[in-house]
Amino acid sequence: MTLLECIEGPEDLKGLSQEQLTCLATEIRDLLIETTVRTSGHLGPNLGVVELTIAIHRVFDSPKDKIVFDTGHQAYVHKLLTGRVARFGTLRQRGGLTGYPSRAESEHDLVENSHASTSLSYADGLAKAYKLRGEPDRTVVAVIGDGALTGGMAWEALNNIAAAKDSRLVMIVNDNGWSYQPTIGGLAEHLAAIRVSQRYEHVLDYIKTTLSRTPVVGAPIYGTLHGIKKGIKDVLQPQVMFEDLGIKYVGPIDGHDERLVETALRHARDFGEPVLVHVITKKGLGYAEAEQNTVDCLHQVPAAGAAPGTWSRVFGDELVAIGARRPDVVAITAAMLYPTGLAQFAHVYPDRVYDVGIAEQHAVTSAAGLAMAGLHPVVAIYSTFLNRAFDQTLMDVALHRLPVTFVLDRAGVTGPDGASHHGMWDGSIMQLVPGMKIAAPRDAKRVAELLNEAVEVSDGPTVVRFPKGNVGGEVEAVAKLGGMDVLRSPAGSPAADVLLVGVGPMALTGLEVADRLAVHGIGVTVVDPRWTKPVDEALVGAARQHRLVVTVEDNGRAGGFGDAVARLLRDHDVDMPVKTFGLPQEFLAHGTRNEVLDEAGLTPQHLARRITEAVALRSPGDVPATATAATEGQPFE
Numbered sequence: 001m002t003l004l005e006c007i008e009g010p011e012d013l014k015g016l017s018q019e020q021l022t023c024l025a026t027e028i029r030d031l032l033i034e035t036t037v038r039t040s041g042h043l044g045p046n047l048g049v050v051e052l053t054i055a056i057h058r059v060f061d062s063p064k065d066k067i068v069f070d071t072g073h074q075a076y077v078h079k080l081l082t083g084r085v086a087r088f089g090t091l092r093q094r095g096g097l098t099g100y101p102s103r104a105e106s107e108h109d110l111v112e113n114s115h116a117s118t119s120l121s122y123a124d125g126l127a128k129a130y131k132l133r134g135e136p137d138r139t140v141v142a143v144i145g146d147g148a149l150t151g152g153m154a155w156e157a158l159n160n161i162a163a164a165k166d167s168r169l170v171m172i173v174n175d176n177g178w179s180y181q182p183t184i185g186g187l188a189e190h191l192a193a194i195r196v197s198q199r200y201e202h203v204l205d206y207i208k209t210t211l212s213r214t215p216v217v218g219a220p221i222y223g224t225l226h227g228i229k230k231g232i233k234d235v236l237q238p239q240v241m242f243e244d245l246g247i248k249y250v251g252p253i254d255g256h257d258e259r260l261v262e263t264a265l266r267h268a269r270d271f272g273e274p275v276l277v278h279v280i281t282k283k284g285l286g287y288a289e290a291e292q293n294t295v296d297c298l299h300q301v302p303a304a305g306a307a308p309g310t311w312s313r314v315f316g317d318e319l320v321a322i323g324a325r326r327p328d329v330v331a332i333t334a335a336m337l338y339p340t341g342l343a344q345f346a347h348v349y350p351d352r353v354y355d356v357g358i359a360e361q362h363a364v365t366s367a368a369g370l371a372m373a374g375l376h377p378v379v380a381i382y383s384t385f386l387n388r389a390f391d392q393t394l395m396d397v398a399l400h401r402l403p404v405t406f407v408l409d410r411a412g413v414t415g416p417d418g419a420s421h422h423g424m425w426d427g428s429i430m431q432l433v434p435g436m437k438i439a440a441p442r443d444a445k446r447v448a449e450l451l452n453e454a455v456e457v458s459d460g461p462t463v464v465r466f467p468k469g470n471v472g473g474e475v476e477a478v479a480k481l482g483g484m485d486v487l488r489s490p491a492g493s494p495a496a497d498v499l500l501v502g503v504g505p506m507a508l509t510g511l512e513v514a515d516r517l518a519v520h521g522i523g524v525t526v527v528d529p530r531w532t533k534p535v536d537e538a539l540v541g542a543a544r545q546h547r548l549v550v551t552v553e554d555n556g557r558a559g560g561f562g563d564a565v566a567r568l569l570r571d572h573d574v575d576m577p578v579k580t581f582g583l584p585q586e587f588l589a590h591g592t593r594n595e596v597l598d599e600a601g602l603t604p605q606h607l608a609r610r611i612t613e614a615v616a617l618r619s620p621g622d623v624p625a626t627a628t629a630a631t632e633g634q635p636f637e
C-alpha cells in the first residue's frame with residue numbers, strides 16, 4: 001500500500017515526517033500523470049501545487065477552515081488528500097469524479113463554479129459571515145493563480161478585503177507565471193519583477209530562515225518582521241503593490257519547499273487579519289513533457305491548442321484570410337489565445353491581436369472602444385465565459401450599435417468539464433440583446449461563410465457560435481427559404497408533415513431524424529436557419545405548409561431559438577404547434593459530449609421518437625400505422 005493510499009483525509013497528513021511528505025509528493029505526481037494522460041484533464045496546474053496543497057492541509061483544519069480554490073482546475077491534489085484516491089481513476093468520466101471541486105463529492109469542497117477570479121469574493125463573504133455569526137475560530141483560505149488574479153473581480157475583492165481588517169482570511173497567490181499562456185499585463189510584470197529580483201530573494205531567504213526559527217508569539221512578532229520586510233521591499237521593490245493596497249504581504253516563497261510554505265501559512269493563519277501569501281511554483285513540475293511544453297505547460301491533457309479539423313481551427317484559419325483583406329479586423333482573447341484558435345492570427349498579425357488576461361468584461365468594452373475608433377474587433381471567447389460580460393455586450397456594445405463580432409467557441413454541450421463549462425446560455429441571453437445578430441454554422445464551409453457575413457455587418461454586434469470538437473461533413477442546401485438553407489424537402493409532397501429547423505450542426509442531426517421519420521411515412525422538411533437572430537420571417541409561410549414545427553438547438557431551451565420561432569409564429573397568428581428541443585434548463589453533469597446530448601434527448605433516435613409522438617397526437621387518424629407503433633415502444637433504430 002502506498003503512502004497516498006493511506007491518506008483518508010487531511011488529518012492523516014498531520015503526523016507525517018518531512019521525508020514522508022517528500023515521498024507522498026512523488027506518489028501524487030505519479031498518479032496525476034498516470035491518470036490525466038488517460039482521462040485528459042488539468043495536469044500542468046496540479047503538478048505545480050503538490051507541495052502547496054499538502055502544506056495547506058497540514059496547516060489548516062478543513063472542513064472547519066474553508067478552502068476556496070480559484071477556478072478549481074488545480075484541485076486534483078486536494079481531491080487526493082481528502083479521501084478520493086480510490087476513485088481518482090474515474091476523473092472526468094460520466095458518473096466519476098468531476099474535474100473541479102464538487103460539493104456532492106466531499107465536505108472539503110466548497111466552490112465549484114470554475115469560472116476564474118471569484119475566490120477572493122467568496123472568501124471575503126465567508127470570512128465576514130463567520131465573524132458575524134460569532135465563529136472566530138475559522139480561517140478562510142483562498143488559493144488563486146497569477147492568471148486568475150488578472151480578473152477584475154479579484155481586484156474588487158481585494159479592495160474590500162483590505163478594508164476588512166479583522167477578517168481571518170489567507171489569500172495564497174500561486175504564481176507560476178502562466179495562465180494558459182504566460183500571464184500578461186501590468187500585474188504579471190509586477191509579479192515577475194518580484195520573482196526575478198535575485199537580490200531581493202537573497203534578503204528574503206535570510207528573513208525566511210530567521211522567521212522560521214523565531215518562536216511563534218503571535219501578531220506582534222509577525223508585525224515586526226513584516227515591518228522589516230516592508231522596509232526592504234521599499235528599497236528593492238518600489239511598487240509594493242499589495243501593501244499599498246493595505247494588505248499584509250508575505251513572500252515570495254518557494255512553493256515547492258513544503259516546509260517553508262507551511263511556516264509562512266502558519267504565521268499567516270495566526271495573524272488574525274487578511275494576509276496575502278505569495279508562493280512561486282513551476283507549472284508542470286515533475287513531468288518533463290509539461291515543463292518543456294512551451295504552449296501551455298500541459299495546462300490540459302491533451303494540449304489545449306486548436307487541432308486540425310476542429311471548429312476552432314476552421315475559424316482561426318478563416319480569420320487569417322479575412323485579416324489579409326480587412327486591415328481593420330482585430331482580434332481579442334481573454335487569456336485563451338490557443339484554445340480559441342487565434343494563435344494563427346496572432347502569428348500572422350501580431351500587432352492586431354490583444355490578449356487582455358482573464359478579463360472578459362474588459363475584453364468586451366475594450367472591443368467597444370476599438371470599434372468606436374473604426375476597427376472591427378473579433379472577440380474570440382468560450383461561450384460560457386461570455387456570461388461574465390453580458391452587461392458589457394448589452395450596454396457598451398449593442399446600445400452603441402458597434403460592429404463587434406463575438407466568436408463563441410464551445411457553444412452547447414462541452415463534455416467532461418461539466419456544468420460550469422457547457423455553453424448552453426449564450427443562445428438565450430444573446431436573443432435578448434437588441435440589434436444583435438446570431439449565426440450558427442452547421443459545417444466548416446458555413447463557418448467561413450457566416451464569419452465573413454458577420455464581419456461585414458457595420459451597424460451592430462454579431463455572434464458566430466459553434467461547438468467543441470471536430471467539424472463534421474459538409475452538406476449543401478437543396479434550396480433557399482428566405483436567407484435560410486433548405487437541406488431536405490420530402491420527396492413528392494408539397495405539404496409535408498414536419499418543418500424541422502435545426503440550429504448549427506443540429507441541422508445535420510435533423511437530416512438523420514428526417515431519414516428515420518421517412519421510413520415511417522412522416523415527411524420532413526429540414527431547414528438550417530444560418531442566422532438564429534433575427535428569426536427569418538420566411539419561416540411563417542413555411543410553417544403554414546406543415547402540420548408541426550420542430551426546432552432543435554444545442555442550447556438551453558428557455559429563451560433560445562425555439563422560443564423565438566414560437567413567438568414569431570404567435571405574432572403572425574399562425575396556429576401551429578411548435579416543439580422546441582434543446583437542453584433542459586439545468587446544470588448538466590459531466591460526461592462526453594455524446595453522453596450528455598443523449599441524456600438530453602438530442603440524438604436522432606430520441607428526437608425521431610418524440611416527433612412521431614407529437615405528430616400522432618396532432619392527428620392520430622392521419623399518421624401511418626408504422627409510425628404510431630413506434631410511439632408504443634418500437635425503437636427507431
Ligand SMILES: Cc1ncc(C[n+]2csc(CCOP(=O)(O)OP(=O)(O)O)c2C)c(N)n1
Pocket residue numbers: 045071073074114115116117144145146147148149174176178179180183283299334335336358360385388
Ligand atoms: C472567467 C474565466 N475565463 C477563462 C477561463 C479559462 N481558464 C481556465 S484556467 C485558466 C488559466 C488560469 O491561470 P492561473 O490562475 O494562473 O492558474 P494556473 O493554471 O496557472 O495554475 C483559464 C484562462 C476560466 N476558467 N474562467
